Amino acid sequence: MNEQTFRQNETIAEAGMAPREESSGLSQYQEEINSSFNACFEIIDSIVPEEESQDIVILKEEVEKIYEFFKNSNLYEVKTSLENILAKLDFVMNATNTFTISEILELRNELSSAAAKFTTSCIETEEGGLTFFDIAEKISMLQGSSIYAKEIKDDIAQLKEGIDDQNIIEIINVINDILDFISENSVQLEEQMMMTLKGAVEYCASPNENIDNDLILQQLEIMKQLLELNYKKDTGVSEIKSLSTQTSSANKSNASTEIKTLHVNAQKLDLLVNQLGELIITKIKTEKNLEKIDSIKNANEACQKDLLKTSNYLRYYNRKYLQSGNTDQYTGVFVKQVFSLLLDITQNVSRTIYDLNSLYRASKEDDMKMRLIIDEMESMVKNIRVLPISTVFNSFSRMVRDIANEKGKDIDFEIEGKDTCADKKIIEEIKTPLIHILRNAIDHGIESKEERIANGKSPVGKILLSAKQDDNKVIIDVVDDGQGFNLEKIKDRAVSRGFLTQDDIDSMTDEAIMNIIFWPGFTTGDSITSISGRGIGLDVVKTKISQLNGKVKVISEFGKGSCVHIEIPVTLTTLRVFLVQISGQTFAIPIQVITTFILKNQNEIKTNNGVRSILFNGNIIPLYYLSDILELAPAPRNEKETILIIEADDKTIGLVVDKLLGDQDILQKKLSPPLYKVKNISGITNLASGELCLILNMQDIMHYDFNKAMISANNQELLTSDVLSYKRILIVDDSVTTRTMVKNILLNIGYMVDTVLDADEALVKLKLTHYDLIITDLTMPKIDGYEFIERLRNDEMYADIPIIVISSLPENQARKRLNKLSIAHYISKDNFDQADLAMQVKEILTKFHH
Known part of the structure; x- marks a missing residue:
């Protein structure tokens, strides 16, 4: 090993004695990086000028190994040097596979420069002392606990004393404010906030000219206000601060805290919800546009690298051949012109990338603020329309007492979950079904005192009406300890009144038989009374709940009681749907009716008397093409059909669609005249693409005349x-x-x-x-x-x-x-x-x- 190599190795070894963490954590790999640099110098020293050598391939592998450590770091000069070296090695390997003496020296100098820059970046700000990178590592602990906030602030105070840069001091002050808030209120950081704070601390260690100082401050200010907002929401404080990135100096008002009520027309609230829907669509579009900008930015950066690589090739070609006189003058002039043109293009691309990065950062910041504001607005608007379910439940106590007295029954009526909230429309619509369920429970469910005593029960019957919120739905249960539903009686009534044949009944499950009580006109009552049993049965309950995009089922044990279980959405403005494509158009299907989707070959689809069917979970279910039901031009049949399994209104069917597009939450809008009575359509929404999407009315589709649907496609020409x-x-x-x-x-x-x-x-x-x-x-x-x-x-x-x-x-x-x-x-x-x-x-x- 020659003296130059020894000196270089000695310099790198010295750097290893005083490690300092760099933003991407390079210090922990310093020994490995130093080892690779040393290996590169040894390989360069072994290369014989003007002779082909396989050592060039090994050298490239070692340089690539070093580059992997730096490609995501903020040591841009080191990265650029390594990229230039790799470009030269590529060219040599693809051309002569030899180096001249001057080229070997130039390669060594460039590698030495990269190693020296790395060494400089690794020197501690204070020998054996604390660095901002050490503090950045501690930030990660705030995600699980707030007890480290004060310790981190004390560490920052030690380093702040030796800093003169006012921009860094300003950032440190905001970081300290955030740490104070975390410490005083025992707040735990979410991952995204933790990464923002960690990045700001790392920025204080090595300010990056490619990152705007104001952008760091804006991110910290927004994070600070979000922490305060989330804390106040968790502790019940309703004040919402403006998400401004500037500190407000206005004095707080000492106005009276008197609460005033303003009556607003519900239609105006609906209009507000619709406008909010447009804002949410804009939010989604902006997010997609930012993804496109990011993609363009990455493509430009890749182009810049290719141009830089080509420039390096030409520079090497110029030095290797043109300056040595190994080619004619015309070629030399041409290469110089191309090289000059490439330099201009590279500079233009660099400027474009810089402008694009600036635009992307500004747009990303605006997008962050817009999303925060829109999400908060959405929450506020929903809350305006929300009422406690007690507004309906409170009216039932007297009704139950009066009916019980009329029927001569003692009933203990309890209500739970009155504070559960739901959309005003839901509250209004759920009242009628609940009245009917309670009347049936009193009239048909709870036995007379004599019957209850004879059956070993308390003479006082019990009815529990409860409500609770589960994610985005409200669950309502009406539970009674009465006689329950008699399945045998339901079967007999279904057959005797012509609803079903005995063969139909024999092939049905207990759950399917229980659902007969929701059929129009079905009742198990022995007589028509003023309370219930007017021949309309519980079908009104089923219809109303279905209209609210909800579900209802009965769980009953004969002799012990029954439970009517209802699930309805918290709000009617938002709806979880699955998007499908049919005949080139996009439609939305409420997700609660979809069981699953399957693929079936054409030979698995059977046809009997013009009706298609498939085998699903051991049962034969009818199959229909949704394009036929909607009377759309049919798409060409596929070798494998995509089938949605739909369960609604006690039926299970398969619907063939052209394509599945995925699920999402949408803001549904009612159709305005003349379209609100259009068959099979319940509403409309705007997708992120701006496309209008119709929401299918699955209740209409489940009751559609499927015989008509089967022939519609075949007779389109008629x-x-x-x-x-x-x-x-x-x-x-x-x-x-x-x-x-x-x-x-x-x-x-x-x-x-x-x-x-x-x-x-x-x-x-x-x-x-x-x-x-x-x-x-x-x-x-x-x-x-x-x-x-x-x-x-x-x-x-x-x-x-x-x-x-x-x-x-x-x-x-x-x-x-x-x-x-x-x-x-x-x-x-x-x-x-x-x-x-x-x-x-x-x-x-x-x-x-x-």
Whole structure:
């Protein structure tokens, strides 16, 4: 080993005596890194100039090993040096596999420079003393306990004394404020907050010019306010501070603490919820856009590395061949021009990356603040609509007492969980089902005093009404210690009243038999009374709960009592759904009705008398194509069909869909007229892509005429004649919901359809395209529907085009002006019917075609 090598090894060894932790924890690998550097120097010294050597491959492997330690660190100069060395080694290995003496010396100097920079980074700020990197390691302990906060603050105070940089001092002051809050309030840090605090402490050890000092401060300020906000929420304090990144100097108001109540129309709250839904969509879009920016940033950085590598190749080529005179002058000029151009491109790319990084950091910061604000707003808006369930439960005590007295029964009625909260709409809708359940429990469930004594029970019957919240749903149980449901009696009534045959009953499970009590018209009561047993049974309960996206079931043991178990969502604004694709369109299915999904080969799908079926869990269940039910153009059959297993209303069926898109929480909106009565559709939502997505009404689908669905796809051509299928229709409506829905109805029948949002656009379209039918609204911006139709009737070119009006205006009011304008048909949005629209369009086009 020569003297130069010895000196280099000695320098590295000295660095190992005084380790200092670097942000990515390099100090713990210092011995291994030093060993690799030493190995590189030994290999370089063994390389013979101008001779091929396999040592170059070994040298590259050692340099790559060192680079792995630095590639995620903040020692950018060391990283750049190692990248340059690797680029040169790549070129040599792909070209001559030899080095000149000057190249060996240059390689050694560059490697020595990298080692020296690493050595400098590892020298302790105070020999044998504490560093910010030591403190950063202690920060991790705050995730499990707050007792270390004071100790960490004391450590920081030791290091703060020797710091002159005001920016670092400012960051340290905010860190100390956070540590004080953690210590005083015994707060434990979440992982994300812990990483933010740790990063800020590491930044104090080695300020990075690529990271904005203000960004560190903003992150710490937001973290501080989040800690305070979460603490106040946990301790019941409702004050919410503004998530501003600047410290407010305004004086606190000493105003009166009197609580005032403001009555707000519920419709206005609904509008607020809808607007919040748009904000949440924007939040999701912003998050996706940031992911795209990050991807572009990474691609640019990869491009920068490739350009740097190419520049190094050319620099080496210039030195190896051009300067030695081994090529002609024209090649030399060309290479220099290319090299100059590459340098310009590299500089431009570097500037772009810097600007992109700045934009990304600023956007990420804005996104963080926006998400915090929107999430808090969502929570606040939901809380505005939430009421305690006691508003309904409190009214039941007297009702139970009065009915019990009327029936001559002693009943101990208890209520639990009155403080459980739910959406105002849920509270209002759940009252009727609970009244019916309680009446049935008193009338049919609890026995007379004499019966109870004879059966060894207390003469006082018990009914417990309880509520509790479980995640995002409310669970309500009505439990009584009465006689329970007699399965044999249910079977006899089902057969005697023609609900089922004896063979049907014999093949059913006990659970399925118990669910018969929810069938329309079924009752086990022996007589009709003023209390219950009017022939409507418990089907009203099932219907109401289903409408609330809930579930209901009865658990009963004959002679001992029964429990009616209800599960309903806390709020109707948000809904957990599974997104599926059918005929190119996206639909949402409430997740509570989905049991699972399976794949089936075509040969596993059996057909009997036109009805498809599959085997699932040992049972044969019917199978339907959702495209048939929704009357959409069927997609090509696949070798393996994707099938959702649906359980609702005591039925289990399989639904074939084209594609599964995953589950998510959505903000559901009710359809506005004319669409709120559209069959199979319960609502609408906006996806992150901006696409409108219809929410399927599974109650409608489970009661659909499946025989009709089976033939609809096979007879699609019968809906319109060959002539009518070429007819073009123009829809004019400023409501995107109405435009989209009417367009889809007509497209699925087979017509060609265009849409515009106002009369001005329609007039432009009419000049460019011939239309066989126009469907228009009356209330539109700029030119209203009356004036639009009048213009058409006064123009010879358009005077004979039939027009259908779809409007929310009362028909009597609209007809006064429309009678003079010769419209073909009027449809009220309040009474919109999909089948009626299809029939009217067909009849009008057939009439005017002839």
